[in-house]
Amino acid sequence: MLNDISLEVATIALTYIDAHNRDTWLKVGNALKTEFGSSGFDIWDDWSKTADNYDAKAVKSVWRSLTVGKVNIGTVIYLAKQNGFDISKHEVKPIDPQEQAARQAKREQQAREAEAHEKAEVEALTAIAKQIQQVANTPFVTPYTQDKGMSTTGLLSINCNELHAFKHPFDTYNGKPQSIGYALKGLVTLAPFCDLKTGEFVRLQGISGVKATEGKEAGTYIKRFIGKGVSFWWQGYIKKQGIAKIVFEGVSDAQTTHEHTNKPCLAAGGKDQLKKAALALRAECPHDPIIVFGDNDPKGEGQAKAEAAATAVNGIFLLPPSQYKDVNEWVLAEGAESLNKMIDDAIDNTVIERSRNKKAVPDA
Known part of the structure; x- marks a missing residue:
């Protein structure tokens, strides 16, 4: 019992x-x-x-x-x-066995209700994200892209007032439907995240055009997803066979690295998504080198998540120099020469090591 x-x-x-x-x-x-x-x-x-x-x-x-x-x-x-x-x-x-059965029945009912709610929410938010994508602009520059020193290729923008006019299908605030992207201010950068296998649009990541002045995100451009579902943002021929791919936490690192190396780069959407991104990429490209670039987080979470993701796909784990938080910050400070060398050396070493391992395996 x-x-x-x-x-x-x-x-x-x-x-x-x-x-x-x-x-x-x-x-x-x-x-x-x-x-x-x-x-x-x-x-x-x-x-x-x-x-x-x-x-x-x-x-x-x-x-x-x-x-x-x-x-x-x-x-x-x-x-x-x-x-x-x-x-x-x-x-x-x-x-009591009867109480146990009653609880189990209640849990199953709650599970069915939660599943139905989740499905309805996903469908509604996907529809809203598509509507936002349709009315958004192709930007020449946004505060975020300007600050990060990167192009706007593959990105969109929308004024926060236009964005906030869209309402969440279920969430409320003070008795009224909550605005989509309510925490995002100014000219908002939008990154379309898509299904890696099908290429279909799934959701948007909105990036505020004004840095937060208070709270745990103070000093940063707040990021919020609009929509739900496993999805990623990338630049370059990410599924082309025979070439190395690079996975990052965020859009700015992926965009910056692609611009300066011309290698296909993918943004997972956060450190907690790195492993999912690496595994999804490995499923599409079973034999290609996959690099997972981590961020230098004060508590080591970004480093640990990136290393775990690289290990999961027999990939390459890299970090920018310790004085920089991420690759974008590194490139802005020093240019991209050292970044290119780090990536090329890592790929060359991996190719050499794999070649040695193949030769070391005796014929059956």
């Missing part, structure tokens, strides 16, 4: 878990939603607030998209135990 983990016990267990790691954060959210349904949101939200990068709107948005049944409450208890939580000190009662 299974044990009944109450909300109170789960809340205590969460105090033993660090909320900063995104993978852990998502697992905990899935587990709480699976075990407690909508009742689990409040304790997940409270726990999320212990992270210094807490974003209330992101918490609500992600909660809606979490898949019921993907992770169970045992994961929360396991993670808490790793940091000293002792469940034997808390009252845990066996679950």
